[in-house]
Amino acid sequence: MKSVNAVVIGAGAGGGIVAKELATAGLSVVVFERGKWYTAHDCRKDDLRNQRTTVLGNAFGPDDDGNPRVLIDGKGNARQMLPSEGGYQNNAACVGGGTLSYGAQAWRYMPQDFRMRSTYGAPEGSSLEDWPISYDELEPFYEKAEYEIGISGDYSGTPFKGPRKRDLPMPPLPPNREFGILEPAAKRLGLHPFHLPMARNSVPYNGRGPCMRCRWCCGFACEVDAKNGSQNTVLPVALSTGNCELRTESMVTQILTDDRGRARGVSFIDSRGNQQEQLADIVVVSACAIESARLLLNSKSHLFPNGLGNRYDQVGRHLQGHHYTGATGYFDFETYDDVGPGASIAVTDYNHGTPGLHGGGMLANEFIRLPIHMIDRLPPGTPKWGLAHKQAMRQWHKRSIVIMGPTQQIPTATARVTVDPQVRDKWGIPVARIQGNVHPHTYDIGAVQAGRAEAWLKEAGAIHTVAMAGRPDSVSAGQHQAGTCRMGDDPRGSVVNKFCQVHDVDNLFVIDGSVHVTNGGFNPVLTIMAVAYHASDALVRNWKGTRFRS
């Protein structure tokens, strides 16, 4: 098989951008994706089988057959998990990765989010750190992501944001009914509500039309392709250069290294089940936090007996996602107008600056509610079944609002990914083993956030509110998974440098949410994209003709 300049493993938020940047700079690129390439025709609008409600399986991978993981629970018991079970911490396995079916909130982190340790100090038992990169360094790449992927929204209502040079490329969607109810209430509370940013066309953009406001949004592929992700933006550009090949249903089993300890390519199993090798000058791992760590840990050799990038036992640690907290409010008037995407209004007043708390989080109204989401979200005291439950569904489905948001997670070194010594997947590769807990201070922040959501709902006229702020005895990762190959200047406390280059293998990169040192109080995807543009920029600048030199 012909050697290429770069192999990119994973066609999601990070990998798509790397492929596009390298291919347009003239490098030959092969992108490996273990999943399939779905299109808008695969939307299916299936309330029971999508990427969010998975009771009948994941619509966009992985399949329940042959893709287990092992979860170590709070008591130390190991349990095999199916991809459709919550404990699996799934994101997706398909071209586009999570960006095919996400809700598509496209947030910039705030400047403080990159300096959490300097701003707050590290709580005991945590591994809270600063990023080696600042908001200002990343700002041009946030902007690039906003324009190339296509983001709509309007930040003008809030002073709580990082400085920006250009407005978003698209205006927000017209407000839905919840926006109309929540905006004046937030203002009465002295907050600064605004139209939240989304990777969704509000007007024709990038050759595709705008959102048609349907009910099947977060968790689904967009029926009219108005939602913007790797699969309909950067990957088609990469492929159109003629320099990029996308190999779907191909699973990379190991990164290969030479005698000098440099990466020389990957071994993979193609869509027909044949084991093959693809040699390359550069290897970029963009497989999402859990799978990227798993691949590095599974890439063992005599020079790297503990896996690649793992000389100081850092790969897989600091696993984090988001602890979601908020509240449901019940109203005596109709709040639901059946207009997607639903999530429309946010406040960032609470992200930083609360005395006693190491951060906070964004609060926004939730994505449009499908009936299935309501069955266990009825007011407390409602019987769980019987006529009263049925009547309550009729009473409350259109008379409730959910406000919630991702609480800034305090990372720990003990929340981690390793590889399981026994369990293997259908390709025979050792699977990810997930263990550890969320740092308890995260729950303290979450409880305060839930109270704030309740106050906002009450101000908006809710006759009853219920807080959502648990203290689950488990790890948090899922669709917002991050942190397992954190970036840093010190090789003993991190896996990659600020350009996503693995410390001791100069032609190996990790470019995805794995490198996040902390995960902000926001949905992480736009930061993954900005980091990918930033790292690709450095990679292309350092590319010397036919060989990579750092």
Added chain:
Amino acid sequence: MLNRREVLLAGAAASAALVSGCHSRGSHWLVLTDAEAHTLSALCDQIIPADEWPSASEAGVVTFIDRQLTGPYRRHRKTYRHGLEDIGNMALSRFGVELARASCAQQLQIAQAIEQQNPAFFELVRRHTLQGYYGSPRHGGNKDAVSWRMLGLAEPPLRGRAQYDFTAGPKA
């Protein structure tokens, strides 16, 4: 499309057919036996009873569960088999009849007893019943999107933003 009354009548006819044992010669269930389907139908109809809108079984929930037992829920087959057998025996020993032939009040008593004695099984059936009733019609439940229409959602759903009035604002 059937109107609501026709749906109700069709559902009632189907239920009557079940109880009368019309299907014993060649069962149309994929996994369940006729007896299991009768018992499950009675249990599901306690979880979502009929009022002016159809009950769980009238909306196709038993079909939904039966179908899923061939696919994503095949791992629950044994649980259903044993759970339904226990319910059948409980009805026989308490009331001397199969659950499907017991009175509505007796069926409710059995459902409450199962919720106490075998909470894991009851919760499984409860979840699957609600999924079938409120989920996508494509899986056999929520026949004619009856639950969505019950909640006042447009069916067929609105398509295209020109259909929405964004100037209406909230009802105060």
